[in-house]
Amino acid sequence: MAGLGGSLERSIMEALWAAPGPLRVRELLDGLNEKAAKPLAYNTVQTVTERLAQKGMLRRTPDGQAFRYSxxxxREEYAARLMLDALTDAPDHGAILARFAESVPAEDARHLLDALRRRAAGGGPGA
Structure with a gap:
């Protein structure tokens, strides 16, 4: 699975994950520039957005003479896939999972434990 290569890719994905629907590059640029110390150029955002579409991270939908991206x-699926990819590359899954479980804040550990209990009871993905 392709990952996010740089801070602009991450910023674009975060903006699109937070958006109520697909955005044009101009709308995306306006939102990114509201928070930017140095304004981004339209062509830069368009190029990176196209790169994300080629990686399979974004879907582009025609909208007049432009495209909308979504x-x-x-976000949760993406993060879970990254975690699974990292786990797949390691020889000792048990040690990594144990270290992960010990490293997360207590509230997150409770969420993880609840999800594992649901899965064990036959109510979760892959059950």
């Missing part, structure tokens, strides 16, 4: 997966 994420192909939710």
């Amino acid at each position: 994420p192909t997966q939710a």
Whole structure:
């Protein structure tokens, strides 16, 4: 799975995950520039957005003479896939999972434990 290569890719994805619907590059640029110390150029955002579409991270939908862009997966799905990719590359899954569980804040550990209990009871993905 392709990952996010740089801070602008991450910023674009975060903006699109937070958006109520697909955005044109101009709308995306306006939102990014509201928070930027140095304004971004339209062509820069368009190029990076196209790169994300080629990676399969964004879907582009024609809208007149332009395109609207939206994420192909939710933020949570993306993060879970990154975690699974990292786990797949390691020889000792148990040690990594244990270290992860010990490293997360207590509230997150409770969420993880609840999800594992649901899965074990036959109510979660892959059950």
